[in-house]
Amino acid sequence: MQYLLLLYADESAWDSLSPTDQETAVAAYNAYTEALTEAGALLGSNRLQPAGSATQVKVSDGKQQVLDGPYVDSKEQLGGYYLIEAPDLDAALDWAARCPGSHHGTVEVRPVWDMSG
Amino acid sequence: MAAESSDLAARKLAAATARRSYSKLLAYLAAHTGNVTAAEDALAEAFATALTSWPEQGCPQNPEAWLLTVARRRAIDVVRKQQRGVAVSRELELLADLDAGLVDDEEVEIPDRRLGLLFACAHPAVDPAMRAPLMLQVILGLNAATIASAFLVAPATMGQRLVRTKNKLRQAGVPFQVPERKELPARLEAVLDAIYAAYAEGWTDPVGADAARRDLAEEALFLGGMVCELMPGEPEALGLLSLMLHTEARRKARRSRSGAFVPLAQQDIGQWDERMIEHAESLLRKASAQAQPGRYQLEAALQSAHAHRHRSGTNNWLAVRQLYDSLLELTGSPVVAVNRVLAVAELDGPETALQLLDEMGANQQLVEYQPYWAMRAELLSRLGKNELAGRAYEVAIGLERDAEVRSFLQQRLAALQAG
Known part of the structure; x- marks a missing residue:
């Protein structure tokens, strides 16, 4: 099965880290990505620009609405994702627990809706 | 006359097989496809088919295998009708994997996957409040209305929650397996907690006037016994069963003839179920021999001590306090x-x-x-x-x-x- 790991964290906490700590954090993510790749579990991954860079679009009754900012304004923001392949939820949760994002934020594990074929 | 008696025999066999094999058949089907709802529907139809087919064509040599084969066919039909795309071919593949030759073999034993199903019902991805209701429905086949009345929830609400929970098991890919060794203690605790929650709901009506609630205590005892049978080496599972049996043994004595509440210190010992107490004690001894104390063993030991004090008049408050100390340290429970x-x-x-x-x-x-x-x-x-x-x-x-x-x-x- 495919699972999307959504990484939520407080962006301001990241900004307040010293450059050395930021480097350490980035290294931890790199190591994690490497481990996923090595296990053949990684399907895709990206880090996102800060939530302040988000723009919302909504079209209703033929009218287009464009708004500044993220869709959900909360204390922790969506900062990146990993798309992984795992045999079952337990295996996916194992990967989520290893993700640095689950140590300084929250990782939401969502099964992917299988549409292929 | 002959037709009537064979009809009766067939019905009896169907009922006996349902009692003995329902959970096993369901676990086997559900573990294969991950789809509990479809497995339940297919199995219900298989039992219904048995009731019409067995009186006419005679009872099968291996009723379990017969039911499984029919249920499997039904499941395939439903999947073909309802779904499209890759999901359907995957589920069909899984169903086809189930040995089609089962019915021909009178000797075949259907593998016991009930433990995996129990662990799925108490998976951390399942809302803790829904674990006990889910077990009662999935393992024991209780209907939503019965479960709802025991847990003080509207039947329709309970029905919806059960459907949603079963969907989540399938969609999220919750495994129907016994977890790995390192996760086992915490996961087993969740299974035992859910069983105890079902028991506690049954216990709120000690006189058993409300049939649904009384049954729930019995069902919880059955589940507790099942875990002990399937995991005989787990002291906490033994502890939970011992605790429930100790409490259950005093059920009658807890109410006077007029139905009034009787506290332990005033209970008539003659009303206690001695065989149940003996069973509880032997389970506790077996558990303690492993020297891995836990919450349920301590609670069972407390019940044992309370019963012993009342029976013998021995002052054992020092031992009781020590047990409470250990329990408090372990649980921190107010x-x-x-x-x-x-x-x-x-x-x-x-x-x-x-x-x-x-x-x-x-x-x-x-x-x-x-x-x-x-x-x-x-x-x-x-x-x-x-x-x-x-x-x-x-x-x-x-x-x-x-x-x-x-x-x-x-x-x-x-x-x-x-x-």
Whole structure:
């Protein structure tokens, strides 16, 4: 099965880290990505620009609405994702627990809706 | 005449197979496809088919295999009709994997996957409040209305929650397996907690006037026995079964002939189920031999000690307090802390006990906990502070759901005011 790991964290906490700590954090993510790749579990991954860079679009009754900012304004923001392949939820949760994002934020594990074929 | 008796025999066999094999067949089907709802529907149809087919064509040599084969065919039909795309071919593939030759083999044993199903029902991805209801439905086939009445939820609401939970198991890919060794202790605890929750719901009606609730206690005992049978080496599973049997053994004695509540210290020992107590004791010994104490073993040991004291008149409060100490250290539960106060009162007197209770009073959870107020009232009255004791009894009465326990507390209050 495919699972999307959504990484939520407080962006301001990241900004307040010293450059050395930021480097350490980035290294931890790199190591994690490497481990996923090595296990053949990684399907895709990206880090996102800060939530302040988000723009919302909504079209209703033929009218287009464009708004500044993220869709959900909360204390922790969506900062990146990993798309992984795992045999079952337990295996996916194992990967989520290893993700640095689950140590300084929250990782939401969502099964992917299988549409292929 | 002959037709009638073969009809009866077929029905009896179907009913017996349902009782004995339902959970096993369901676990096997569900584990294969991950789809509990489809497995339930297919199995229900297979049992219905058996009721018409067995009287006509004779009972099969291997009823379990017969039912499984029919259920598998039904499941395939449903999947073909309802779904499209890759999901359908995957589920069909899984169903086709189930050995089609099962029915021809009279000797074949269907693998027991019930433990995996139990662990799926108590998976951390399942809302803790839904674990016990899910087990009762999935493993034992109880309907939503019965479960709903035991858990004080509207039947329609319970039905929706069960459907949603089963969908989540499938969509999220919850495995129907016994977890790995490193995760086993925590995951087993969740399974045992859910079983105990089902038992506790059954226990709220000790006189058993409400059939649905009485059955729930029996069902919980059955589940507890199942875990012990499938994981005989787990001391906490043995501890839970021992605890439930100890409580169950005193069920009759807990109510007087007129239905009034009887506290342990005044119970008629003749009403206790001795065989059940013996069984509970032997389970506890077996568990203790492994020297891995846990919450349920300690609770069972406490029940054993309370019963022993009442039976023999031996003062064992020191041992009881030690058990409470260990339990408190393990769980940090305020409920355990309140119960422990009873032992403290017996050993160090009501004043020390009341002091202890005062220190706990800041806990918001306890303010709504009936036994906290009843204990307070009891200690205050022992100290001759009747006015304060009366007020505490009133709060306790206001918090109690059980009419008989309420009237017991009201009698205590009346006696206090008269004396």
